[in-house]
Amino acid sequence: MNLLETSDRFTLVRHGDADAWIEAIAAEMAQILTYDIETHGRARMLLSGGTTPAPVYQALAELDVQWDRVEVSLVDERWLSPQDRDSNAWLVRQSLLNRADGAHFDPLVRVGKPITECVYTANLQAQHTEKPSVAVLGMGNDGHTASLFPGSKDLARALESTLPYAALDATGCPGANQWPLRITLTPHGLRQCRQRLLLLRGKQKLEVLKQALESNNAQLYPILNAINLESAQLRIHWCD
Structure with a gap:
């Protein structure tokens, strides 16, 4: 069985090139x-950072959306000033x-306030x-998503949290x-x-996604915490 093609937990959508990938995600x-x-x-959306989604956001901004009725926040954030x-x-x-x-933006970091x-x-x-x-997610080559890093001393606590957000110290995680x-x-x-x-x-x-599915270890591959949810299927958009 090809784990990347058959699942009741996610849908994998393959795109022929980067332009098609950008256009399809922005439209969705x-x-x-x-x-x-x-x-x-x-409407409210939670966005990830990184160079991968940036062109999607640029394309989305050009589409016909009532932006004055949209609230934007983040999936995760580094402990840095929003500036x-x-x-x-x-x-x-x-x-x-x-x-x-x-569009209204709610950053996660408030300047001058402690992380707690x-x-x-x-x-x-x-x-x-x-x-x-x-929520727009990414995945690192280590299998992390959001800021749920494998090997983090705070990972188990974040995975078990009953609150939407958690602080996490990923010291030592590449x-x-x-x-x-x-x-x-959090999940x-x-x-x-x-x-x-x-x-x-x-x-x-x-390949990382395939390894995560084969392992079925959500501590080793935190991306599984976005896949193994009872709620709506995760939609995965991929292009080379």
Whole structure:
């Protein structure tokens, strides 16, 4: 059995090239947001940072969405000021918010506040706003998603949390690079999202995904925590 082709937990959509990949994901996101705006009056989306999703956000900003009814926040964030160029907030602002006039943005890091207070505020906000329409996820070559890094001393606590967000110290985890301190969405937070999209580029990412499915070890491959949810299927968009 080909684990990448047959699953009741996810749908893998393969695209012929990068342009088709960008166009299809942006269109799907716009459709999700528009449906929730029409159904609930507002929509909320949680975005990941990184160079992979940036062109998708740029394309999404050009589509016909009622941006003044959209709230934007983050899947995760490095412990950096939102004005820092290495922060996810900065990337989202540059690729989407500066183009999507009227959209409201809630960063996870509040300047001058300790990380515990920032996590508390993020959880309070998540519990008193509409459930996210969509969360956009990525996956590292180590199998992490959001800031759920394999080998992190805080991983088990984050995976078991009954709150949407948690602080995580990924010191010693190569995938965290020079930013070990993070705020991350938890599996509980992911479960609240009506739709979840995983954006992947390159054959190596497919190989990592296959290894994760074969292992069925959600501590070793935290991406499985986005796949093994009882809620709506994870939609995986891939191109080489």
